[in-house]
Amino acid sequence: MLSMAILQGRGAFWVVLLQGAFMLLLSSRPVVHASLARAQSPTGGSNGDDATPTMIQAFIIPHSHMDVGWIYTVQESMEAYAADVYTTVVANLVKDSKRRFIAVEQEFFRLWWTTVASDTQKKQTHQLVQSGQLEFIIGGQVMHDEAVSEYSATIQQMTEGHSFIYETFGKRPRFSWHVDPFGASSATPTLFALMGFDAHLTSRIDYDIKEQMQKNKGLQFMWRASPSLGESQQIFTHVMDQYSYCTPGRLPFSLKTGFYWNGYAVFPKPPPGVSYPDMSLPVTNENIKKYAAVLVDNIKQRAAWFRTQQLLWPWGCDKQFFNATIQFENMDKLVAYINQNAKSLGVQVQYATLGEYFQAVHQTNLSWALKQEGDYLSYSSAANAAWTGFYTSRSALKGIARRAQSTLHAGETLFSIYLHQPKLNRTVNTTEVLNSLQGLRWASAEVQHHDGITGTDSVKVKGMFEDHLETAENKTLASMKKVFQDLIKNPGRDEEEPDILTSVGPGRILDVNRDKPLAPILVYNSLGWSVKRLVQTSITDPNVTVIDIHGRDIGSQVNPPLEPGGPYHLFFYAQLAPLNLHMYYIKYKTHPSDTTAHHGKLESLGAVALDITPSKDTKPMQGADVKSISNDCFEVTYDTTTNMLMAITDKKNGKTIPMEQVFMEYYSHYNAMFGQTSNLYVFRPWGAGPHTAGESAKLDIVTGPYVNETRQSIFNMYDPKNSRFVVTLRIFDLPHSHNDDIVCGHIELDFKVGPLMPNKELVYRFSTKLDSSRVLYTNDNGFQTMKRTWRPNKPEPEAQNYYPLVSTAYIESPKDDIRLTVMAERSHGVGSLNNGQMEVMLLRRLITNSGYDDKNNLTLEEPEVAMPTLWLLLGNRTHSSELQRRAWLHLENPPIIMAVNQNPEVLQKKLKGNSPNPLPTVLTDLPLNVHLLTMKIPGWTYKTSHKEHLRSLQARLRQGSYDRSEEDPNLDRILLRLQHLYEKGEHPVLSKPATIDLAKFLSPLGTIASISERSLTAIWQADQVKRWTWKVKDDPSASQQFNNSGAATPRARNTTIFTLNPQEIKTFFITLQKTEA
Incomplete structure (x- = not known):
């Protein structure tokens, strides 16, 4: 088989000649293509018990890949094609019980259901879902990104989608279809297993690894992604072959789109009639043999890469099945013809859902290879196409998304506390508060899409995400103000009500003056x-x-x-x-x-020319050319001849670490005539490494008893008055006797960078003397630590050794027992390209001549200014491990700050009366290794018991009510998640199991009336999750076969005391006994 690829970003064309007979054209995105390159660490392979050769059974899975924002906004997609997908699919499934369809991302389905579908269509949909013709796959609001998404946001968006499906249909998704995220994270299979999934499907992994998997029939395996949770949360994993989720494209006998008889969707609105661009030639008696020959040849080619005779054959692609009538009419003819000639063709085909395919594979009872280490990040689709640029693309959007998630967490917990505050006369409209939270839940869920938080969207779609997030966040903050107002008023007094003015968080100014x-x-x-x-x-x-x-x-x-x-x-x-x-x-x-x-004392040092040279161990750490700031934990020293950082001393252990921090810029490949360019997705630097950014540096130093900071400004020769980049470094002390390891033990870096000159990619590089061997540790989605060893002999050595920094990354010197940790409040790209170095990409600006990118406005041309924050930890490994998990949560979830407007005389009365704190119900602290991941009032009305919920659902359907329950939201039920923060072996003390008595923890809010342990997205009772059992070859665990059903600790009924093992997450529904107001 001959294969070649011509890549330019995501709008790639790649050509595969199938046995020299015909040409395939991929859709608008490149999938991994075949390559003769050998994988470094291939997964899987034949285990000696493959199925005997029989007729190939192809499971044809009709689907439409419907991006929740990419080139077009959600509303544009609904008008152009998305609504028509479900309208016509439902109508055509009803016509023939053999037809199938899978619904993947819930945002479009929910919008169709709530704004388009008639009662008749809703009734038909219920029937199709119950019969299994229409199957919900993944079930989240979106097909979320796996590289730069943060795990709590992933859980939240999956929970939103699952709750809608379960409350409306009583169905619980059990399979994933992650065909388009750019790389595969180790956190994803673990989280899916915790949600009760039986099998996981992914696609975008390195082209050379996939090629080797195909050769070894290793595309299917058991993925035991969490060493801490072990076999209980492993999952059967299917990697799609080189054709990914699309059918073969252009055929030798047709200049049209091969197997897409409805053609391509037209924006902004469908054309009149049924005439669409590139509609495939209808199947006729004259051409049906040609169609069948292409399809059968492709099935046989793909079947040779798998161990079973059951083959998954996806029928669909981007924006397909918007005219399901013409699709199914032609598909039916082709399916019937192949089955009528199955004996001679050696292939039998059937419409199927993903669940039907996985069930057939499961029934083969084969033993599968076990993958226990690593992930599939970063991802390259070709030798010079490393998809590591999107880790940083659109920094502002990434920051807004994470800030909104933090606001959502604060709003959810506050509302939960408010509704269960004893002896409080509540006056706030609780339905309005819940609706505002629901709006932010949906906006936060939406942006987790693999073209959302990744920053790989068009400019107008970026604007859509930002508008949805900021609008929903402001509504939530407005609701929080009302709740605060209710909590701080003095009951029973006739006095002026307090007025919550505004949030005074980052970027907002409190006007304190004589008035x-x-x-x-x-x-x-x-x-x-x-x-x-x-x-x-x-x-x-x-x-x-x-x-x-x-x-x-x-x-x-x-x-x-x-x-x-x-x-x-x-x-x-x-x-x-x-x-x-x-x-x-x-x-x-x-x-x-x-x-x-x-008042902080300011000392300004004039600008001096930048002179970046390697650290000199012999340079004195004190004298006229040295300035330092310090707190109880660190001394930070600068060389005033360069105004650059010189060293940091860890006062706890007395070690001084020479360190330089410097802005650097990569020049980008921007000319498509010379191959792959840097773009929204791909990082492809040009030249020999990055160059120092700027010509001069100015240093301001502010000292005080609590905050000491340096402000370093970088200038260019052409504009010596306006700084291009500014970084403010801060270290903190608390007032006497109020010591805190996190406050004292972190170094804060606040950046203001940009706009960049075109085709520059800005990094901030930390250079130390640590003997790290170019080994970098990152945290997949903020959930699981991954060891990143240097990948040698890569065509793009910088880009292909870059990884996502979602929460933390660190380098360390084991022999010196020193670790340097970086924590982030938004995602970045990070790499360790030299021994003792770590660099974080802060901002990108690209202007290329890629026609596809320009046509679809998939550009990074705008002059963006980014203001990210990083926290640094520096210390021995044990101490760093202790702090980094909680410190990052402090960075990610800062306190909500609001100003109050009230008559000063009233306030003075309160002060003189020594009024109690606004919330007298103080909860006890959780153990240091347990995180309150979720505390919310979801409002769902479905019953805690699955049987009771189905009975209630059936009763509603008999009454002709097809929507979710019309009952008032359930404001009594709390959804609570607790997470053991540490991984197995990460810390000598904090990695031990933790036991929590929820009755004691929640006692200030009331007595627990009922408690039900749930699956991760709460739609299963935990003890009813019975995941499929799969056989594992050469399993190092004690048993060859085991039940995949539960979490790592046994469940007991009628108890409020629970133990969490390392990395374990437990989810609960809790109701408290009502108290009198």
């Missing part, structure tokens, strides 16, 4: 532990004092503006109980001498 001499500030902690931190907000006047609710001064510091005329930065000490609300007051003082806030 508002006393400004109350609410601070809400959404984490399950007590938190000590220096809360930061921006103010317009530096002469302030910060007091607590009892009128006592607390530690605070005001630092000067970052830019002339800008706001001042106020830091004040806050000690926050878990899931609790605290109030502080900022008092304006007329005279600076009356203030108790400390």
